[in-house]
Amino acid sequence: MIESAMPNRQPAIEEGDMGSRPRIGVYICHCGANIASTVDVEAVVEFAKTLPGVVVARHYTYMCSEPGQALIKEDGAKLSLDRVVVASCSPRMHEPTFRAASQEGGVNPYQFEMANIREQCSWVHHDPDEATAKAKILVAAAVAKAYRLEPLEDREVGVTPGAVVIGGGVAGMVAALDVADAGFPAYIVEKSDRLGGRVADLNRTFPDLEPVAEWLPGLVERIQSHPNITVFLNAQVAQVEGYVGNFEVTVVENGGGEEQGSKLQVGAIIVATGYKVFDPQRKPEFGYGVYPQVITTLEMERRLAEGDLSVNGKTPEHVVFIKCVGSRDKQLGNPYCSRVCCMISAKQAQLVRQALPDARVTVFYMDVRAFGKRGEEFYDEARRAGVRYRRGNVSEVYRRGDRVVVRVEDTFLQRTLEVEADLVVLAVGMEARDDADEVAALLKLPRSADGFFLEAHPKLRPVDTAMDGVFLAGCCQAPKDIPDTVAQARAAAASALIPLLRGTVPVISETAEVDPELCAGCGMCVEVCPFGAPALDPLWGVSRVNAVLCKGCGACAVTCPSKAIQVRHFRPDQILAQVDVLAG
Amino acid sequence: MQADIQELARELGLGLDILGCIQCGKCTGGCPISITTALNVRFLVYEALVDALPDLGEMEELWDCTCCFTCVERCPKDVRPAELIISLRSQLVESGKIPGTIGDALMSIFRQGNPLGFAREDRAAWAEGLGIKSARDGCEVLWFVGCVPSYDMRSQAVARAAAKVFQAAGVDFGILGTEETCCGNEVRRVGEMGLFEMLVEEGKPVLESVGVPTMITTSPHCFNTFKHEYGLEETEVLHYTQFLARLIQEGKLSFSGKVAKRVTYHDPCFLGKQNHIYDEPRSILQAIPGVEFVEMDRVRERSLCCEGGGGRMWFEGTNTEERLAFQRVHEAAETGAEILAVACPFCMSMLEDAVKVQGLEDRLKVMDILELVAEAL
Numbered sequence: 001m002i003e004s005a006m007p008n009r010q011p012a013i014e015e016g017d018m019g020s021r022p023r024i025g026v027y028i029c030h031c032g033a034n035i036a037s038t039v040d041v042e043a044v045v046e047f048a049k050t051l052p053g054v055v056v057a058r059h060y061t062y063m064c065s066e067p068g069q070a071l072i073k074e075d076g077a078k079l080s081l082d083r084v085v086v087a088s089c090s091p092r093m094h095e096p097t098f099r100a101a102s103q104e105g106g107v108n109p110y111q112f113e114m115a116n117i118r119e120q121c122s123w124v125h126h127d128p129d130e131a132t133a134k135a136k137i138l139v140a141a142a143v144a145k146a147y148r149l150e151p152l153e154d155r156e157v158g159v160t161p162g163a164v165v166i167g168g169g170v171a172g173m174v175a176a177l178d179v180a181d182a183g184f185p186a187y188i189v190e191k192s193d194r195l196g197g198r199v200a201d202l203n204r205t206f207p208d209l210e211p212v213a214e215w216l217p218g219l220v221e222r223i224q225s226h227p228n229i230t231v232f233l234n235a236q237v238a239q240v241e242g243y244v245g246n247f248e249v250t251v252v253e254n255g256g257g258e259e260q261g262s263k264l265q266v267g268a269i270i271v272a273t274g275y276k277v278f279d280p281q282r283k284p285e286f287g288y289g290v291y292p293q294v295i296t297t298l299e300m301e302r303r304l305a306e307g308d309l310s311v312n313g314k315t316p317e318h319v320v321f322i323k324c325v326g327s328r329d330k331q332l333g334n335p336y337c338s339r340v341c342c343m344i345s346a347k348q349a350q351l352v353r354q355a356l357p358d359a360r361v362t363v364f365y366m367d368v369r370a371f372g373k374r375g376e377e378f379y380d381e382a383r384r385a386g387v388r389y390r391r392g393n394v395s396e397v398y399r400r401g402d403r404v405v406v407r408v409e410d411t412f413l414q415r416t417l418e419v420e421a422d423l424v425v426l427a428v429g430m431e432a433r434d435d436a437d438e439v440a441a442l443l444k445l446p447r448s449a450d451g452f453f454l455e456a457h458p459k460l461r462p463v464d465t466a467m468d469g470v471f472l473a474g475c476c477q478a479p480k481d482i483p484d485t486v487a488q489a490r491a492a493a494a495s496a497l498i499p500l501l502r503g504t505v506p507v508i509s510e511t512a513e514v515d516p517e518l519c520a521g522c523g524m525c526v527e528v529c530p531f532g533a534p535a536l537d538p539l540w541g542v543s544r545v546n547a548v549l550c551k552g553c554g555a556c557a558v559t560c561p562s563k564a565i566q567v568r569h570f571r572p573d574q575i576l577a578q579v580d581v582l583a584g
Numbered sequence: 585m586q587a588d589i590q591e592l593a594r595e596l597g598l599g600l601d602i603l604g605c606i607q608c609g610k611c612t613g614g615c616p617i618s619i620t621t622a623l624n625v626r627f628l629v630y631e632a633l634v635d636a637l638p639d640l641g642e643m644e645e646l647w648d649c650t651c652c653f654t655c656v657e658r659c660p661k662d663v664r665p666a667e668l669i670i671s672l673r674s675q676l677v678e679s680g681k682i683p684g685t686i687g688d689a690l691m692s693i694f695r696q697g698n699p700l701g702f703a704r705e706d707r708a709a710w711a712e713g714l715g716i717k718s719a720r721d722g723c724e725v726l727w728f729v730g731c732v733p734s735y736d737m738r739s740q741a742v743a744r745a746a747a748k749v750f751q752a753a754g755v756d757f758g759i760l761g762t763e764e765t766c767c768g769n770e771v772r773r774v775g776e777m778g779l780f781e782m783l784v785e786e787g788k789p790v791l792e793s794v795g796v797p798t799m800i801t802t803s804p805h806c807f808n809t810f811k812h813e814y815g816l817e818e819t820e821v822l823h824y825t826q827f828l829a830r831l832i833q834e835g836k837l838s839f840s841g842k843v844a845k846r847v848t849y850h851d852p853c854f855l856g857k858q859n860h861i862y863d864e865p866r867s868i869l870q871a872i873p874g875v876e877f878v879e880m881d882r883v884r885e886r887s888l889c890c891e892g893g894g895g896r897m898w899f900e901g902t903n904t905e906e907r908l909a910f911q912r913v914h915e916a917a918e919t920g921a922e923i924l925a926v927a928c929p930f931c932m933s934m935l936e937d938a939v940k941v942q943g944l945e946d947r948l949k950v951m952d953i954l955e956l957v958a959e960a961l
Contacts, residue, residue: 284884284885284886285614285658285885285886287886324660328660329660330604330660330661330662331658331659331660331662332660366606366608366609367606391609392608392609392613393608393609393610393613393660394610394613395609395610395611395612395613395614395615395654395658396613396614396886397886398881398882398886399881407613407614408609408613409609409612409613409618409624409626410609411607411608411609411612411626414624414627416612416613416615416618416619416624418619
């Protein structure tokens with residue numbers, strides 16, 4: 001099944017093709033009036049008929065419609081076509097459509113070629129004569145390539161059941177649980193010595209003030225007792241090899257100073273490595289680390305849990321919250337919103353009001369972002385509980401006697417104030433973890449400009465990555481609250497279950513191949529490949545491409561100094577034939 | 585109007601970004617004079633944004649800004665609010681609507697190369713008999729003395745201390761003497777862009793013609809403009825605190841005397857906040873034998889401006905009762921320090937005046953780091 005195991009060789013030419021002239025069908029699409037109002041489709045058809053190898057040429061209103069596809073299927077069978085060219089739109093949308101139609105007509109789907117006479121012609125040109133002339137050239141180029149296309153096979157590879165989940169916080173635990181409940185082994189690799197992640201540091205959660213202790217221990221317990229889940233604590237992923245469906249993940253446990261490695265075979269990987277809490281010492285104007293009165297929201301969680309809000313043995317009379325600490329800040333390189341610090345502040349401010357009814361509680365803000373289910377209502381509750389919201393981004397904290405002074409402009413009053421406080425809580429945001437570099441390198445994950453891991457598409461593929469079979473869950477992708485984290489974790493698990501449940505994964509056929517006769521074994525292809533597909537065969541000293549890993553990008557082919565590498569479907573003779581027509 | 589001001593700022597080479605502003609108030613909240621004067625830079629940006637700026641000629645507080653750049657340092661959206669003030673000042677300069685004392689200083693710079701009204705020929709008078717050579721006679725280090733240390737009696741003592749220290753460390757240095765002309769740092773900040781351009785055009789070839797790899801300045805203000813606004817690509821520009829810290833570290837400057845005093849240090853805005861040089865001045869003070877170094881509460885990134893920059897040496901300000909320097913010297917005195925060390929001629933002037941006005945002369949003495957080093961040689 002896995003092609004890398006087979007010796008590399010030139011593609012076989014099918015019996016029927018040997019020595020016989022290609023039989024090409026050409027179909028020109030009107031795309032309603034999109035193409036036909038500018039391009040003389042009939043003239044293009046007549047021209048196409050004169051091209052070498054063309055057996056039939058037709059035009060139709062919508063080639064992508066059922067009757068349009070039927071033309072390809074019927075001609076394919078009746079005229080024994082072995083190649084199809086459709087001149088219509090960008091291949092992005094309809095290449096799969098026409099490949100399928102070709103296949104049904106008995107044509108190898110990889111001997112299909114598309115000419116884009118809409119985006120590249122009718123939409124951008126106004127003169128009908130010139131547009132028609134250009135459409136002819138584009139069709140001729142596609143025919144020239146089709147003439148030289150070789151048949152390829154659709155390929156699939158078997159899947160190793162099971163998933164590795166990197167990170168044992170809420171995201172990792174929830175994702176692992178779904179994979180395990182679906183009947184597959186799930187392995188949680190957690191760096192610290194306990195499950196629970198950052199949520200274990202929280203006291204109560206917004207927007208309902210529910211104690212974390214009411215649900216987190218139960219979740220941890222379910223993980224620990226689940227027969228399909230294995231937890232590695234004090235452990236890290238040291239190496240990842242393989243590809244979607246068949247990963248080998250090396251886990252190193254560091255228990256009691258002794259290192260122990262395990263190799264896990266799985267079909268999918270879920271990355272749930274979490275975030276780093278912003279270090280407020282990077283905002284020196286707040287005096288964090290200088291004054292005992294200045295603490296972070298996470299430190300406040302602990303104090304609220306312990307019921308001790310005193311500072312220097314004194315009960316605070318005024319507690320001030322400062323939002324957006326480390327967030328929405330271009331100068332720090334953190335331009336994004338933390339998405340949680342508005343609600344954490346609203347939560348803690350309410351809890352302080354409950355614990356210290358006589359204390360004044362002020363939240364200084366730039367904007368209040370109370371989105372999400374029950375977010376705005378929770379903000380209403382905070383104000384109704386007596387929390388004072390004042391608009392202004394605190395600029396500085398300094399000492400006055402045994403209190404601190406918060407220097408801030410109340411932008412509504414248009415006045416700069418020195419507000420005395422006994423406790424100042426910095427609502428710290430989230431950043432990409434320091435080890436995100438290592439994780440990204442291990443899994444070849446791209447990152448967005450803010451350092452978090454990058455999803456494959458911001459809307460349609462929010463848990464997928466550029467690496468097939470590797471999925472994202474939780475704050476390693478972007479800051480989010482617990483409900484969003486759980487939703488994304490369950491989405492990641494569902495996505496990871498697709499290959500696990502199918503049992504096979506399709507792999508592309510347009511892959512690179514090495515001619516061992518020409519290969520000098522220099523290894524430049526190994527260096528340049530972003531997917532780790534080529535490797536030097538230690539026995540023969542030549543490069544071999546693992547066709548399951550190969551994405552057909554062609555980086556190796558253009559790098560190879562001895563021109564020993566070609567990418568199927570994009571071979572030099574195929575491309576050059578196209579270029580000759582376009583340049584001729 | 586908004587577009588005009590943004591465009592003007594761009595033409596002046598400023599990075600002002602009015603459209604980036606979210607009106608959070610971080611700038612005004614941290615502005616050291618926002619409590620004592622009517623200046624509200626956040627509101628000013630808003631007025632520029634919505635084309636609602638009032639008659640600038642009536643806004644005397646525009647001249648209150650010290651260009652400490654705390655707002656620029658802290659703005660989360662990198663709007664660079666103070667540069668709006670510089671842009672607006674430049675419009676006022678164009679139309680001649682500037683405080684008379686600032687006009688006098690600019691005229692003096694134009695005619696005599698210094699803002700203090702002294703003659704150009706007397707610029708090196710302070711150095712007579714000290715064995716300081718002209719940079720024209722060849723040297724390894726060019727020392728740009730600066731206007732205030734050249735002419736102001738109190739600061740001349742600092743210049744003489746500097747010469748003594750450099751000589752003791754065996755530094756091969758020279759000065760430009762009467763060829764030295766105002767750097768223009770404050771000229772640019774009061775918005776006299778034409779004069780600043782002229783100073784660069786005439787001054788830069790003079791500096792470059794000396795052809796030394798290292799130039800040191802007495803003042804953080806000269807240092808700032810030479811480093812960032814002159815395009816001196818072949819020359820390493822250093823403030824003297826960086827230079828001395830390096831000499832001490834390399835073992836080229838050592839002490840045989842001592843200063844048995846409790847000393848605190850005031851960060852100059854143009855050295856600290858704007859150039860992030862916080863450690864070198866402190867390392868020098870801590871290297872002086874006998875010095876007991878203590879910190880005030882507001883230091884480094886949270887240091888309080890002395891109110892002497894951005895043209896304020898030539899303009900009293902709209903609130904002369906509540907000077908920041910008054911607060912500052914009290915804070916210094918509260919540490920129990922006998923000496924308030926400075927590293928800037930403007931800070932020296934502002935804080936020394938404040939010590940006198942606040943009646944702290946018997947408790948606190950303002951000295952430049954150079955003077956303390958010279959005393960401990």
